[in-house]
Amino acid sequence: MSDITATDAVPSAPRKGSLLEQDARTKRRNAAETRFKMYGIIAVTLGILALVMLVVSIVSNGASAFQQTYITLEVDLPEDRLDPEGNRNRDQMARVSTFGYGPLIGEAMEAQIAALGIEIEELGNPGDIVSKEAPAQLRNFVLANPDVVGSTVTFEFLANGRIDGYMKDRVTRATALLDKNVSPAQLDLTDALGEAGVLEKRFNWAFITAPDASGQRPEAAGLGVAIVGSFYMMLVVLILALPIGVAASIYLEEFAPKNRFTDLIEVNIANLAAVPSIVFGILGLAIFINFAGLPQSAPIVGGLVLTLMTLPTIIIATRASLKSVPPSIREAALGVGASKMQTVFHHVLPLAAPGILTGTIIGLAQALGETAPLLLIGMVAFVREFPAGPPEGFFDPASALPVQVYNWTQRSDPAFVERASGAIIVLLIFLVIMNAIAILLRRRFERRW
Amino acid sequence: MNDMRLTERAVDSKDVKIAARKVQVFYGETHAIKDVDVDIDDKTVTAFIGPSGCGKSTFLRCINRMNDTIDVARVEGDIHLDGEDIYNPKVDPVQLRAKVGMVFQKPNPFPKSIYDNVAYGPKIHGLAKNKAELDEIVERALRRGAIWDEVKDRLQEPGTGLSGGQQQRLCIARAVATEPEVLLMDEPCSALDPIATAQVEELIDELKQNYSVVIVTHSMQQAARVSQKTAFFHLGYLVEYGETGQIFTNPKDSRTESYITGRIG
Ligand SMILES: Nc1ncnc2c1ncn2[C@@H]1O[C@H](COP(=O)(O)OP(=O)(O)OP(=O)(O)O)[C@@H](O)[C@H]1O
Numbered sequence: 001m002s003d004i005t006a007t008d009a010v011p012s013a014p015r016k017g018s019l020l021e022q023d024a025r026t027k028r029r030n031a032a033e034t035r036f037k038m039y040g041i042i043a044v045t046l047g048i049l050a051l052v053m054l055v056v057s058i059v060s061n062g063a064s065a066f067q068q069t070y071i072t073l074e075v076d077l078p079e080d081r082l083d084p085e086g087n088r089n090r091d092q093m094a095r096v097s098t099f100g101y102g103p104l105i106g107e108a109m110e111a112q113i114a115a116l117g118i119e120i121e122e123l124g125n126p127g128d129i130v131s132k133e134a135p136a137q138l139r140n141f142v143l144a145n146p147d148v149v150g151s152t153v154t155f156e157f158l159a160n161g162r163i164d165g166y167m168k169d170r171v172t173r174a175t176a177l178l179d180k181n182v183s184p185a186q187l188d189l190t191d192a193l194g195e196a197g198v199l200e201k202r203f204n205w206a207f208i209t210a211p212d213a214s215g216q217r218p219e220a221a222g223l224g225v226a227i228v229g230s231f232y233m234m235l236v237v238l239i240l241a242l243p244i245g246v247a248a249s250i251y252l253e254e255f256a257p258k259n260r261f262t263d264l265i266e267v268n269i270a271n272l273a274a275v276p277s278i279v280f281g282i283l284g285l286a287i288f289i290n291f292a293g294l295p296q297s298a299p300i301v302g303g304l305v306l307t308l309m310t311l312p313t314i315i316i317a318t319r320a321s322l323k324s325v326p327p328s329i330r331e332a333a334l335g336v337g338a339s340k341m342q343t344v345f346h347h348v349l350p351l352a353a354p355g356i357l358t359g360t361i362i363g364l365a366q367a368l369g370e371t372a373p374l375l376l377i378g379m380v381a382f383v384r385e386f387p388a389g390p391p392e393g394f395f396d397p398a399s400a401l402p403v404q405v406y407n408w409t410q411r412s413d414p415a416f417v418e419r420a421s422g423a424i425i426v427l428l429i430f431l432v433i434m435n436a437i438a439i440l441l442r443r444r445f446e447r448r449w
Numbered sequence: 450m451n452d453m454r455l456t457e458r459a460v461d462s463k464d465v466k467i468a469a470r471k472v473q474v475f476y477g478e479t480h481a482i483k484d485v486d487v488d489i490d491d492k493t494v495t496a497f498i499g500p501s502g503c504g505k506s507t508f509l510r511c512i513n514r515m516n517d518t519i520d521v522a523r524v525e526g527d528i529h530l531d532g533e534d535i536y537n538p539k540v541d542p543v544q545l546r547a548k549v550g551m552v553f554q555k556p557n558p559f560p561k562s563i564y565d566n567v568a569y570g571p572k573i574h575g576l577a578k579n580k581a582e583l584d585e586i587v588e589r590a591l592r593r594g595a596i597w598d599e600v601k602d603r604l605q606e607p608g609t610g611l612s613g614g615q616q617q618r619l620c621i622a623r624a625v626a627t628e629p630e631v632l633l634m635d636e637p638c639s640a641l642d643p644i645a646t647a648q649v650e651e652l653i654d655e656l657k658q659n660y661s662v663v664i665v666t667h668s669m670q671q672a673a674r675v676s677q678k679t680a681f682f683h684l685g686y687l688v689e690y691g692e693t694g695q696i697f698t699n700p701k702d703s704r705t706e707s708y709i710t711g712r713i714g
Pocket residue numbers: 476479481500501502503504505506507508519521554
């Protein structure tokens with residue numbers, strides 16, 4: 001209003017110009033605001049686009065891993081070949097190796113083809129379209145139920161990886177000509193068996209429950225051991241990192257004197273959070289395996305390494321949420337004569353809980369997806385045996401989800417590409433579930449006030 | 450100030466409850482309280498007045514060692530409560546604060562229910578043997594805080610959902626629930642309407658039967674209405690301390706006179 005005396009305006013006219021039209025300054029300000037909003041929208045759009053592309057590419061590659069082609073066959077189990085002694089003694093029957101069972105499948109296949117009246121030239125052994133896993137499956141079944149020898153039993157076998165690939169449009173007749181593992185004749189057989197309903201594609205629980213399989217048998221490879229291993233490691237991380245991290249943060253934030261030494265600790269925790277994860281792997285190898293003598297490839301070691309990695313994240317998140325509790329709450333509690341400990345546990349911690357939980361779950365999610373340190377402590381090993389139940393299972397060899405993804409991408413058979421993407425989908429589902437839990441817990445705790 | 454009947458005010462000599470000698474408070478480099486000597490009587494209301502930033506709150510917080518919670522704060526000198534040095538290393542500030550309650554300048558209820566706000570102190574000090582006794586303590590405290598009628602039907606609702614003035618009265622109720630011997634009140638009425646103010650002043654009058662009350666206020670009328678003794682702080686010094694009647698009618702120091710007549714502050 002300093003220009004009142006300066007302008008000699010007629011009293012009836014508005015002194016500062018009409019409100020109905022914007023002056024240059026306002027226009028410029030509004031233009032800047034509009035531009036800023038545009039940048040924001042562009043950034044958000046780019047982010048969403050990247051996310052959509054990621055999800056689409058993973059799902060389109062990996063969704064087929066959840067389906068698998070199965071062949072239903074009636075297999076004769078002749079006594080003279082499976083139990084030459086004729087006494088159903090398991091130990092003696094076990095002398096017949098999987099090589100002894102292989103031909104049975106070929107014969108069953110031939111019988112099936114003959115029964116259906118299918119005629120295909122240059123087919124070779126029709127048993128080749130069945131997975132190499134099948135003889136072992138057959139043998140395990142017979143050894144578990146010796147009484148079935150001498151009868152005919154209906155089995156569902158996995159089709160081999162190429163045939164499965166043909167059912168999923170990964171393999172075509174053109175590629176089959178160049179591939180010594182599959183022939184066009186086998187594809188014709190597949191079509192014929194598919195029409196007859198002997199061969200079909202369905203949901204594949206084994207992908208989630210079965211252990212890994214060797215490079216020649218992608219169709220049998222599953223995530224079971226990796227899921228159990230990852231779960232055990234998350235348990236170890238949760239049991240160790242949450243209490244240690246929260247206790248350390250509470251001490252540092254509420255009790256420790258503020259001096260050079262605690263400043264140093266604070267800086268170092270922040271630095272620790274920035275240390276590349278592979279360094280933790282080297283540390284784990286040196287301390288837990290070479291020095292402490294813990295077994296390689298074991299979830300306990302993986303869990304310990306990931307705990308070291310997760311601790312700084314949890315400590316930083318916890319300290320931030322403790323800091324954000326208004327000091328007036330602490331004063332109020334101290335003012336009515338609460339001790340420091342009572343103040344923290346009755347008033348500060350409940351208010352900080354949502355933040356602590358979110359930090360913990362973010363830390364866990366990070367740990368769940370971590371690969372590099374696990375490679376160093378031997379969790380890349382090919383593990384077919386499920387670890388035992390906890391707590392002994394913590395010391396048994398196991399794999400982990402991200403390592404399994406890495407492992408499968410290293411294999412030559414293209415069928416493993418699909419399985420790696422499928423494993424990523426499983427990993428992402430776990431991460432989404434964890435984040436959902438974080439949000440739910442947060443809501444629950446916040447809804448109290 | 451017509452309602453002051455200052456000269457009529459009877460002042461019998463009382464026991465000294467709090468004795469402060471040569472108290473200095475530093476916030477880092479800032480020297481906030483300088484050489485304060487004061488004797489606060491038992492069963493008396495003492496008012497601290499003075500311009501903003503002169504150190505009233507700071508000195509108040511020395512009496513229950515709330516300054517301990519501020520890292521940069523450093524207190525020197527002696528403060529005795531019933532003849533015992535409260536800054537003696539053997540003294541646990543937690544025990545001290547159970548005896549010396551405080552109402553803060555800004556209302557700070559716990560983000561818990563109204564009931565829990567008041568019940569918290571009695572609970573941690575073991576004042577109630579059972580739920581019925583606790584209920585009784587809570588009701589009495591809320592009545593003394595002049596807020597019972599407003600909240601009696603919603604004791605389980607959050608204390609933070611109350612209005613600013615209600616929150617302050619809740620904080621007063623919370624402070625009296627633990628039955629302190631000294632009650633420190635830092636501008637308890639700055640957010641209250643005249644009716645609630647009158648109720649709080651009534652409470653202060655009642656409390657002085659048994660306790661010693663120290664109240665910081667910016668309202669001269671309030672100081673004159675409720676207090677028997679008044680201390681005037683200026684720039685960290687205790688400029689003048691005496692009978693309320695004498696301070697308001699016949700101040701000895703020219704700074705006190707300027708302040709109460711509205712020339713500095
Ligand atoms: N936590 C703190 N850290 C640093 N300096 C502080 C702190 N609290 C108060 N001070 C300083 O101490 C001096 C006295 O502050 P105090 O809060 O005691 O004033 P007051 O008399 O209560 O004022 P008001 O009437 O406005 O509440 C002020 O100069 C203030 O800046």
